Amino acid sequence: MTETSNLSEEEAPQIEAIRAFFAPAAIFLTLIAQLILPKAAAVTAKSLPWYTDVLLVALVITVALALYHLFTGKAQGFVYKSYFIGGVFLVLGLYNLVTLKFALINPLFFPSPESILNVIVKDWAFLLKCLGYSTRLLLTGLAFGITTGLITGVLIGWYANWSYWLSPVVKLFGPIPSTAFIPVALSAFATSFQASVFLIALSTWFPITILTNSGIINVKKEFFEVADTMGASDAQKIFRVAIPGALPDIFVGIFNGICSSFITLMTAEMIGVKYGIGWYINWQRQIMGYANVYAGLLVIAVSFSLLITIFFKIRDHFLRWQKGIIQW
Amino acid sequence: MVETLGEIQINDVQKIYPADGLGAKTTEAIHHVSATIHPGEFVALIGPSGCGKSTLLRILAGLDVPTEGTVIVDGNQIAGPSRERGLVFQDATLYPWLTIAENVRFGLKLDHQKDTDAKVQEFIDLVGLTGFEEQYPSQLSGGMQQRVAIARALINYPKILLFDEPFGALDAFTRMRLHDQLINIWQKRKLTMVIVTHDVEEAVYLADRVFTMTPRPAILKEIVPVNLPHPRDRNSPEFIALKEKVLGILNFKA
Structure with a gap:
């Protein structure tokens, strides 16, 4: 500006x-x-x-x-x-x-702009339907992932006992790309939708847990001492000091989580889930519909970018007190 | 607030920090200190770094526990931090995510008080920050932030207000202005105040009694009463004589 x-x-x-x-x-x-x-x-x-x-x-x-x-x-x-x-x-x-x-x-693999636009004009209803399926899956997974990530992050960051038991688990399972759990997830859940929700939640959960935890640990000790001298309870210190103080880190965690959820969403759709933009792209690739593949990529680019923009608007609202935060 | 209490009895307080690491020795931060601070009194703890003055203040706040000895406030031994004893740190430690008004309101929120707007405004006005209610701490100067911190502590009506080098990071002019404001507030609200400082002039300007402390051993060496009326003249012979007396006790004179 x-x-x-x-x-x-x-x-x-x-x-x-x-x-x-x-x-x-x-x-x-x-x-x-x-x-x-x-x-x-x-x-x-x-x-x-x-x-x-x-x-x-x-x-x-x-x-x-x-x-x-x-x-x-x-x-x-x-x-x-x-x-x-x-x-x-x-x-x-x-x-x-x-x-x-x-x-x-090769015009087969690199279709002209007009044929890509043709797909959007002719196939927009179906593309929109696929986008709807993807959005439903992504948002369900994100909701679970963000919630569980915040809970474990706060527990580990605040309570020594939870940290003792949970930290090693997080460190062991967190770095595994959630797509590596696909075989397990597909057999453990009744539907491929549930399995995908689990995988997306898992890939979101890890960065949010890690950054919520470190955010809380890095909140200045004096902030808690001031609250103590005003008679704050444990819960008040968590919700009024620790979490607001860790919020900049928490948002970085959610951002990382959303980014890895995109990867997981695409992989999940290309492997198992029926419908969805990832599924559409993979299906069109198989039938050599490369104009449709590009149209699908266009839809992804626009919608993911939109989602990130909305996320940053939310973050800017919560972190309006902060100067010099990352711009999108 | 008919009767102002806030008597502090420090009974043979000793603080030893355990050795941190192999071959390290334990550190004695406070070596047996006893004193009584009267209700409504303004006391300054002064001494070079390492004399344990900040540790003693943290014990009074309840944030540290003495290794031996007790601190009795109005007849009750302190067991931890409490709303009765407010604390102001060297850097204001305002919550950066809250506006000035929300920072001042913080203690009332913790206490689940409702309809606090008028009260918050009263204390913002008291420290002369009317008009800054909706600003964030990062938008204020260091001196203004420190005034917010004082308002945030005062709004809980503590019996005792503790200051840990509150003006150490401020320039000389801001500091002198805040001294007068603080005396003003103290005279209005009649609460007990204890300030930790390494500035002799600040101690003599503010306090009824100056507690001089020395390191190795960390003891309360001597209590210097300052029987001068407020506002005090920093250039009067009596004032300068008292400054020199304190400096002499702290071994800064030939």
Whole structure:
């Protein structure tokens, strides 16, 4: 945000105008290449309008924003991002040339942008359904993993007796990638859904336990002594001092947990669970539907990124007292 | 608060820390200290580092247990920390995740008190931090943080307020301003105060009696009464004479 606000001070108006129009110019160039150049002979699929449509829409939006900026001086955020947006479309155009226009790489494994977009247009309902299945599985696993991770982390961090019995167990089982438990989980649970929930919870549980524990251990001793001189009970010291004090570490643990839960989710879906985005990708790979594989990857990228963004918003709310926390 | 209590009897207190490691010797932090601190009195414990003054204060707070001897507060032997004895550390140790108002309210929350807004405001006003209620500790200067710490301790109406080098990390001007505020609060609330310091001027400026302590052996060497009315003049001959007397006891004069 500070970068955007500094922009107007540092750059002269002309340079800023050029910057604003970089994105539309790059998109225009990409669009021209798409319209003028003929399709490569090796690409047998029939032509589809989606890629051209996307470029057109992007062009209209960016031109509108650039003009808006030119006349009002507003839309600073867009001007700041303009180089990046233009760069993205240039890379996309380059990929279009390499695939659709000249077929320099195998079109079977590297489908053109328009055929990937075609999957999203034609198959969106099913993709959404798969995403729904994945989300249900992931969130159930995360809920169990975060809850148990917090409980064990607090127990180990606060009570010497719990630490004595649980620490070795955590140290022994925690570092095992939870995907290594797949054979065990599949035979121990009645359904593959339950097994996957267990695996996702397991992969989330470990980092949260470790970081909650170390977070609590690192809370300044004086914080507890101050609470003592105000007559705090054990429970009050846990919930009003230890956990809030450990919260920055706990959030790092949850972040690590979420990241490893993504891996576990994908693996679980590719191995056993019916439906879900991971399952979709694996299924399409088997029937050589590589455009569908890429579309699935796109859906994953957007939804996982969204999930992490939501997580960071929650964290920023809880840690608003802290300065200089990790940015997302 | 009709009758203010807060009498502290220190009976032959000794503190020995066990040897930490092979071949290490046990450390005697306090070598048999006895004294009585009267209700509503302001006492300063002064001495070089290693004289056990902070250990003694922690024992008074109930955070440390004496190896031998007892501490009696208003007739009851202390067994641990209590709301009756507030403590202010050198660095304010405010909870960084709570706003100033929530920090001050902390003790009332622990006590499950309801409708505390007016009371919290009263104590924030008392230490002159009106307008900073919704700030976080990291947004305040060291001197302001220390005032919040004092308000946070005072709001529980302790009989005794203990300070462990509370102004050691502050600049000279802030320190002098806080001295006057502290005297003001002490005169208003009439509670017993014990301050640990290594600043002779601070001790003589604040205290009714200055307890001078020496290391090796860690004993209470002499009690110097300061019979000067508040506000005290740091440049008066009596004040300077008392400073020199304390310094003399601590062996800092030829």
